Amino acid sequence: MNFAGLRKSLLFAASALLATTAYPQDGFQLHSPAFQNNGTPPLSMILNEPSNGVNVCTASGAAGGDQSPQLYWTDPPRGTRSFVVVLYDTTASFTHWGIYNISGYVNGLPENAGTAGSRYGMQIENDFGFGQEYDGPCPPAGVAPEIHNYVFTVYALSTTLNLPGTANFPANAETLYHAFIEASERGQILGKASLTALYSATPGTGHTD
Numbered sequence: 432m433n434f435a436g437l438r439k440s441l442l443f444a445a446s447a448l449l450a451t452t453a454y455p456q457d458g459f460q461l462h463s464p465a466f467q468n469n470g471t472p473p474l475s476m477i478l479n480e481p482s483n484g485v486n487v488c489t490a491s492g493a494a495g496g497d498q499s500p501q502l503y504w505t506d507p508p509r510g511t512r513s514f515v516v517v518l519y520d521t522t523a524s525f526t527h528w529g530i531y532n533i534s535g536y537v538n539g540l541p542e543n544a545g546t547a548g549s550r551y552g553m554q555i556e557n558d559f560g561f562g563q564e565y566d567g568p569c570p571p572a573g574v575a576p577e578i579h580n581y582v583f584t585v586y587a588l589s590t591t592l593n594l595p596g597t598a599n600f601p602a603n604a605e606t607l608y609h610a611f612i613e614a615s616e617r618g619q620i621l622g623k624a625s626l627t628a629l630y631s632a633t634p635g636t637g638h639t640d
Contacts, residue, residue: 474493477495481494490640500583515530518583533552569632579629583625
């Protein structure tokens with residue numbers, strides 16, 4: 432099996448395991464003042480990837496802010512020691528952000544918490560390979576399906592994570608999902624809550640900037 436196939440199998444296994452795991456507290460919810468569930472994210476969240484002076488990540492060509500949104504969660508499970516927040520494009524199977532070992536005593540993250548060197552938690556290298564940071568939505572224009580689902584999920588854990596990594600090979604999405612599988616098997620994932628943003632860079636499709 433090649434690397435792409437192995438990665439796809441790992442993501443499928445991780446998502447299937449997390450999706451079928453029963454969590455005891457249904458009151459655990461994720462919110463953002465930046466957008467409603469299944470709403471359109473603001474320009475401040477969108478990746479800025481200019482080409483000939485135009486941002487290819489927006490339908491209008493406007494520059495994106497590439498800042499993670501303010502997030503907050505309510506009614507986390509009792510016994511939570513740490514939180515993990517992931518931004519995953521379920522349409523393209525692409526991880527835009529992962530921040531882990533967020534203190535179990537906090538109830539959210541401020542805007543732009545996903546900057547490199549964040550003080551709010553440890554970050555993985557995203558699938559862009561730009562670094563250990565947040566990088567926002569940038570669906571390819573004119574490629575079906577044109578509207579992508581960007582799912583923010585916060586996980587409540589009864590432990591902290593120790594992800595292997597070095598300066599040359601930092602922890603990435605696969606590293607995090609391996610850790611999720613192991614934590615789930617040990618019953619250390621106490622709950623999860625998600626919030627979805629819908630976004631397209633194709634003019635006229637809805638859910639554009």
